[in-house]
Amino acid sequence: MDSNSLYYSLELVAGSGSTLNVEQRTALQTSLVILKKNYKFHRVLFWGKILGLKDDYFIAQGRGEDELLDKKNLYSLNCMNWFLLPPATESMIEKVSKIKSRFIGDPSYVYEHIEIRRQGEKDEATEEVVVSMTKVNEESRLAVTVHQIDDEASVVPRGAFIKSPHGLVQISRSFGGLSHSEAGKLDNFLHFSEAKNLKKKSILEMGDLTPAIDFLDALSDDIPK
Amino acid sequence: METEDSRRLTSAASLKAFLLKSSTESRLNLYDHLTGLLLKVMDEHPPNVVDVIEDMSRDMETPLPNVSELAFYLEQAGVGLGREETQRIFLALKQLVESQGLLRCRLWGKVLGTESSYIVAEAEYREGEEEEEEQSFDENEPDTEDTEMDPLPQSIYKPPPEVPKEALGTGANKYVYYVCKEPGLPWVKLPSVSPAQITAARQIRKFFTGRLDNPVVSYPPFPGNEANYLRAQIARISAGTQVSPQGFFQAGEEEGEEEDTSPLDSYEANPDFEGLPVAEMAETLSSWVHHVQHILQQGRCTWVNVAVKPEEDPNEEADAEEREEEPDEPEPEVSSTLTSQHAVAVLRSNLWPGSCAYACGKKFENIYVGWGLKYVGGNYSPHVPPPPQKEYPSGPEITEALDPSLEEEQMLEEALEEEQAAQEELEDSGDEPEEDDD
Numbered sequence: 103m104d105s106n107s108l109y110y111s112l113e114l115v116a117g118s119g120s121t122l123n124v125e126q127r128t129a130l131q132t133s134l135v136i137l138k139k140n141y142k143f144h145r146v147l148f149w150g151k152i153l154g155l156k157d158d159y160f161i162a163q164g165r166g167e168d169e170l171l172d173k174k175n176l177y178s179l180n181c182m183n184w185f186l187l188p189p190a191t192e193s194m195i196e197k198v199s200k201i202k203s204r205f206i207g208d209p210s211y212v213y214e215h216i217e218i219r220r221q222g223e224k225d226e227a228t229e230e231v232v233v234s235m236t237k238v239n240e241e242s243r244l245a246v247t248v249h250q251i252d253d254e255a256s257v258v259p260r261g262a263f264i265k266s267p268h269g270l271v272q273i274s275r276s277f278g279g280l281s282h283s284e285a286g287k288l289d290n291f292l293h294f295s296e297a298k299n300l301k302k303k304s305i306l307e308m309g310d311l312t313p314a315i316d317f318l319d320a321l322s323d324d325i326p327k
Numbered sequence: 328m329e330t331e332d333s334r335r336l337t338s339a340a341s342l343k344a345f346l347l348k349s350s351t352e353s354r355l356n357l358y359d360h361l362t363g364l365l366l367k368v369m370d371e372h373p374p375n376v377v378d379v380i381e382d383m384s385r386d387m388e389t390p391l392p393n394v395s396e397l398a399f400y401l402e403q404a405g406v407g408l409g410r411e412e413t414q415r416i417f418l419a420l421k422q423l424v425e426s427q428g429l430l431r432c433r434l435w436g437k438v439l440g441t442e443s444s445y446i447v448a449e450a451e452y453r454e455g456e457e458e459e460e461e462q463s464f465d466e467n468e469p470d471t472e473d474t475e476m477d478p479l480p481q482s483i484y485k486p487p488p489e490v491p492k493e494a495l496g497t498g499a500n501k502y503v504y505y506v507c508k509e510p511g512l513p514w515v516k517l518p519s520v521s522p523a524q525i526t527a528a529r530q531i532r533k534f535f536t537g538r539l540d541n542p543v544v545s546y547p548p549f550p551g552n553e554a555n556y557l558r559a560q561i562a563r564i565s566a567g568t569q570v571s572p573q574g575f576f577q578a579g580e581e582e583g584e585e586e587d588t589s590p591l592d593s594y595e596a597n598p599d600f601e602g603l604p605v606a607e608m609a610e611t612l613s614s615w616v617h618h619v620q621h622i623l624q625q626g627r628c629t630w631v632n633v634a635v636k637p638e639e640d641p642n643e644e645a646d647a648e649e650r651e652e653e654p655d656e657p658e659p660e661v662s663s664t665l666t667s668q669h670a671v672a673v674l675r676s677n678l679w680p681g682s683c684a685y686a687c688g689k690k691f692e693n694i695y696v697g698w699g700l701k702y703v704g705g706n707y708s709p710h711v712p713p714p715p716q717k718e719y720p721s722g723p724e725i726t727e728a729l730d731p732s733l734e735e736e737q738m739l740e741e742a743l744e745e746e747q748a749a750q751e752e753l754e755d756s757g758d759e760p761e762e763d764d765d
Contacts, residue, residue, distance in 0.1 A: 113411070117409065118696070120406060120407075121402060121405060121406070121407045122405060
């Protein structure tokens with residue numbers, strides 16, 4: 103949530119059980135403003151918190167010109183000192199997908215995952231050949247996790263973001279919110295990531311959409327429902 | 328003289344009647360309150376009684392929990408429901424206590440669901456006010472058979488004997504739970520849990536929908552609807568994650584030497600408990616202990632030998648009441664690093680994500696806010712149904728053969744006749760050579 107509206111937005115999402123205590127909130131308010139100045143972000147958002155065994159990570163996201171593409175993630179352990187997370191690449195995503203344990207809470211921790219293939223029949227003595235050993239840094243695992251959650255679960259109301267003629271995605275200043283009945287329909291909410299299903303729509307359906315607003319996938323197209 | 332005495336007696340009686348009058352708001356009365364207060368003073372002999380008597384009077388056990396204090400500490404811990412919602416929950420709890428006349432009530436937590444969530448309150452009835460459980464219907468009613476027809480073969484399969492439920496007030500059914508969807512809606516009492524439900528709940532993994540009468544469709548089949556499933560999960564979570572600082576509770580006193588009743592069932596707050604320092608609580612897990620009985624594999628807290636006739640005594644009892652934390656489980660954290668003298672020690676469970684406990688000096692509390700599911704490392708794969716039964720192996724004994732057709736039967740008959748004729752000829756020819764030999 104936006105650093106400006108952090109204070110009251112936290113109360114609204116508290117229904118699912120996690121809040122921040124007063125100390126963390128005050129620290130966040132100051133440090134996010136400083137962050138915005140230093141990195142010259144257009145907007146800085148408090149993305150959330152990832153729980154680990156020893157310590158928790160606080161994640162912030164800075165947005166640049168293009169809201170969809172210019173995203174930078176930062177993490178902190180104490181809400182005051184922030185570190186930049188590397189952008190997630192394909193190879194990183196693949197490596198991280200093998201690690202299934204919990205987050206530890208130490209950014210320098212290295213996960214090891216060993217894959218062994220056995221040769222020979224099961225009953226006989228098997229030769230174990232180490233096929234691959236992947237070592238993943240907790241920092242890169244964090245980067246990949248944040249990226250994947252954003253990609254798959256980030257949802258915005260329809261009409262909030264507009265695609266300018268230059269192709270930049272920006273917040274629409276004339277968006278007044280969804281009305282009560284509109285907010286009940288699932289197709290008024292869109293995934294905030296690269297559109298994957300748009301091309302599969304028929305021309306009839308495309309005729310109803312406005313290209314400036316409907317350049318993202320709607321939630322109602324998701325499988326499973 | 329006599330009239331004065333009698334007047335004094337009547338005025339004393341009327342004063343006592345006035346003291347015994349229950350207040351309209353809560354079901355307490357001044358007489359009980361004063362008696363309790365004086366007993367406490369007699370037991371404890373606190374110094375400077377006259378100064379602390381007012382505080383003691385206020386601290387007398389009210390059935391309501393101090394929800395605003397709870398909310399403050401939980402906010403420090405980073406777990407919570409937001410201030411407005413906790414205030415509404417407090418008002419709803421007050422309504423519950425008054426309508427049901429509960430002895431003690433505690434906010435257990437919130438279970439989130441796909442359509443709506445449940446707010447759960449844990450309560451203890453006053454003694455003697457427990458309601459009788461409805462007798463469950465006898466399901467095995469004998470079928471009335473037609474005496475004219477032959478009776479169908481009866482199945483000799485007897486299902487394994489059912490493990491009996493635990494009585495109200497003991498083991499997994501120690502407390503009664505009430506749920507409501509939103510603070511303000513009426514509270515619904517959850518039925519008590521049976522061991523079969525707990526064992527089934529251990530094997531399935533389903534989200535709650537928010538409707539108590541929703542059927543739980545799963546494999547292995549869950550005996551009951553969503554209300555039973557919720558109750559079973561509450562029992563598992565309570566048994567697995569309710570913790571307290573070491574020394575807070577002590578085992579209740581036994582009445583006489585009874586071997587049957589488990590002394591581990593009752594525990595009381597230790598009046599001599601001095602709070603443990605926060606740094607110590609946050610450092611190691613050994614300062615926290617489970618104070619709720621663990622649920623055994625059988626689904627109950629006390630073991631029952633089902634195969635044996637009920638006249639024999641039940642066997643050994645459950646695990647010790649105060650046992651150390653498992654090394655896998657929770658992780659302690661300290662809430663604030665800056666003002667460490669007022670900091671709160673927080674314990675979060677790793678096994679049941681969402682379960683949280685905090686301790687600060689003498690005060691501590693547990694709460695659960697989550698989806699009601701256990702942590703499954705890696706991927707979850709549901710129970711596979713059993714493989715289809717193997718067919719009887721086909722061999723020559725049971726393989727069907729076609730009945731011989733009419734031509735074949737006739738051919739067989741002719742063949743037999745020919746054979747017989749041939750045999751007779753043989754016999755005839757056997758006689759002839761004998762005559763020739765002469």
